[in-house]
Amino acid sequence: MVSHLTKRFGDRSAFEDVSFEVARGEVFGFLGPNGAGKTTTVRTLGTLIAPTSGSAVVAGIPLSAATGAEIRQLISVMPENPGLYVRLTVQENLELFAGLYSLPSPAARIAAALETVNMAARARDLCGRLSKGLRQRVGLARALLSDPVVMFLDEPTSGLDPVASRDVHDLIASLRERGVTVFLTTHRLEEAERLCDRVAILNTRLLAVGPPEQLRMQLFRSSLVVETAVRLPAPETVFTRDMGVDKWITEGDATYVLTVADPRMTAPRVNRALVAAGADVVSIAVSHHSLEDVYLQLVDEDPEAGR
Amino acid sequence: MIGLDLGRLGAVARKEMREYRRTPFIVGAMLVLPFIFLINPAIVIFVLSAAIKPAAAARDVGSTFLVLLVVPAVIPATIAAYSVVGERDQGTLEPLLSTPVRRGEILIGKALAPVIPSVGIAYLLFALVVILAHFFAQNPAVAATLSDGPHVLAQALFAPLLAVWSIGVGTAISTRASDVRVAQQLGTLASLPPLAVTALVSFQIVPLGVWTAVGFGLGLLVIDIAMWRVVAAMFDRERLITGSRAVKTTGVSPGDSVGPGQVRRIQA
Incomplete structure (x- = not known):
């Protein structure tokens, strides 16, 4: 102790x-x-x-x-x-x-x-x-x-x-x-x-x-990584709060990272919405943060880090 | 030996001996130095004419006596000066200090290893010179002076006391030095001052008798004890590891710079 x-x-x-x-x-x-x-x-x-x-x-x-x-x-x-x-x-x-x-x-x-x-x-x-x-x-x-x-x-x-x-x-x-x-x-x-x-x-x-x-x-909210065959014409109409998506960003040409509260519940909804919107879904995966992410996040946000 | 574990002390001394045996520089110095210090006695034995009066012959024997006492002072000095800084240099000091071994066990274990061969070599050299003097000295005063009671007693007492001083001062320097070479140079220099005491009797400034030898021996013993008290105080684990002693900071209350809740604590 x-x-x-x-x-x-x-x-x-x-x-x-x-x-x-x-x-x-x-x-x-x-x-x-x-x-x-x-x-x-x-x-x-x-x-x-x-x-x-x-x-x-x-x-x-x-x-x-x-x-x-x-x-x-x-x-x-x-x-x-x-x-x-x-x-x-x-x-x-x-x-x-x-x-x-x-x-x-x-x-x-x-x-x-x-x-x-x-x-x-x-x-x-x-x-x-x-x-x-x-x-x-x-x-x-x-x-x-x-x-x-x-x-x-x-x-x-x-x-x-x-x-x-x-x-x-x-x-x-x-x-x-x-x-x-x-x-x-x-x-x-x-x-x-x-x-x-x-x-x-x-x-x-x-x-x-x-x-x-x-x-x-504790440090990272769960996220879903969605990849489609081509860029979505209006992703904001698919990745909505009603779906359980808190926010989303585009990563690359046709990859989207969605911040979600519950990936198990949100992933099937997102999949259905994408299909309904006529998108070809390549993959939907739950993103895991490593201990390295935790470490870097904590050390970077620490005011002592810049000493 | 209150508080000292002889097993641990022996383990340190054995380790030191094993390292010496595998270090050519140390073995070489122990073997070569005594031969160098035989030059002066050899000159006195083989060259000093029988015609020289006993009083003058005794003065020359005095210089021989002093030279023989340099051996136990100088041989362990460089070894002792390496003892701590050398451990730090090869990264072995921290693992050693992380064990239950106590300060006294390390210091005595490390001191025993050089003191035994140094004093042994000094005694052997003295015995060799006395034997050579008896068989080959042209002037009979040489053998008579070297083998009289006070000279033998002085050699027997002074050799270990000079070696103990030399190891103490070498260890003290080693605890503070950051460079092995500097430590060894300083250690050799610092081993010499007590020889001034023995020079008083060697050059007959103070006539050598049994009580003079005992008195000077006691004087050296007091100096040795004082030196080892200083060495023990200098052998501080924190200083040896970090280079500085613990600083007790006042006015520091636990948590005075970190607000509650800043540490993310998560129960398993």
Whole structure:
């Protein structure tokens, strides 16, 4: 739980009055433009940085200077740059972190973590000789090592090929099933849409929090995209309020985007009206707004965006 | 060792040792530097004439003694100066600080790794010089001076204390430096001042006896403790990550810049 959390560096706010809650086992997406304060928020919740004001409870423990080590024992953080010791092998990197978390049976834990990210065969390789994608996997194995209650993942699929990205997505889904809370910072909005139960959009201040689908519904009214074989001679006589069309615009030569309250009810009416008007209907489709549309809408309308 | 977990401390020290072993520059410096510092003792042993009076011979031995003490001061300096800025440079500092490891465990773990080889090399070099002096020195005062009780005691006490100073000041510089090369240059320079203390006895400005050695050793210990208190205060997680300490802002009430309802909250 995060309540009115603020971090300032002198006169500059890294993030301001941020409040949200994340349930156990939830995959929570944290989105925002560069410089929005995402990384600073994660560092604050990861006890690396002290907040200027506000409070937070991380992994069930109130955030304070005295509880830092206790919280860090229960969480793991994977930065965008995995930060591996390039002169050490994969195994040696993980041995270090197993030691830092005081893990019992470190060899078994390391083997299991490497197996999870399909890196067991590369355990003896120097990290400096691994590709970026493989290093990312080792970083994930390191984050899994301590069996954390909360995982902070910063761009976990950055640099991964599509197959490896899919594996990471599967891994995050399996973490959710195991009850691990995942705090996912990403610029890949389709990734957030696919994986996250809820997302928060931050631009120094929190702009929105909620499930992606409901954010879409709240921000965008439904629309129908109608395509006819040729341009309609008088579209205003077809797309009327009586039909349930609030407004409409022409897009291209013979394509019309209609803003409607209820697409399921309006689409058949529009179809009948077009046929009655003698138009040849090519298609009528419900338009879906993506999380990207939501994100761009919120960030663009935010006065902080132009700073 | 209250509040320190020896397992975590050992994990940090082991990691440091493994990195040294795989870094040719560090291994090379540890192997080559002692040979350079053997030049002065070799001249004293092989060239100093038997005709030179014992008092004059003892002064030359004093310079040899000082040179041998430069080894534990200089060898760990560059390594310690790399310790924090190097981690920041390769992006490993944040993952390290994100673990439950405590400040003391990182600092002591990182200090143990260079102090052990540095002091070991210093002791071996001293033993080698004493052995060479006994077998090859033309002037008998050389071997007699080097292997007398106060000189052996001084070497035994001063070497680790100088190394601990050197690592402390190198680490302090490393926490603030933004460039590895600058940190290493400054670290080497800052490792030298305590040698002035040992120079007082090396050049017989203060005659070296058992109690002088113990007294100077205690003086170095006090300086070391003060230095490590400063290092501990400088090793602040927030400053290491962001470059600045936490600023407590007064007059900020939660929500004073964001009106209610500006955040779109949607329940799942």
